[in-house]
């Protein structure tokens with residue numbers, strides 16, 4: 001499994017209950033075992049905390065915020081390169097290719113909401 005961005009000290013939870021998950025409970029799908037929604041992941045990007053989801057590259061949507069090497073870029077366009085890869089056009093960056101089965105970290109908002 002490829003995880004595109006992450007920290008050693010991430011925290012995991014879902015809005016359906018108040019318990020924190022261990023990584024090993026959720027790392028195969030990054031979805032909640034109770035309600036099947038994406039897990040909320042609290043992590044650092046450039047030393048600030050953010051709430052994120054981790055979703056497969058082939059489920060990304062235009063307009064999402066992509067965590068990438070300690071910065072955050074809006075996804076302007078998602079296109080299929082070939083059967084194995086997705087190409088993302090990132091605002092103020094340009095194009096990157098991702099394995100369609102890799103997990104991409106999408107920023108939902110500031111960690112202050114946690």
Ligand SMILES: [Zn+2]
Pocket residue numbers: 014015016017032033034035036037
């Ligand atoms: Zn849940």
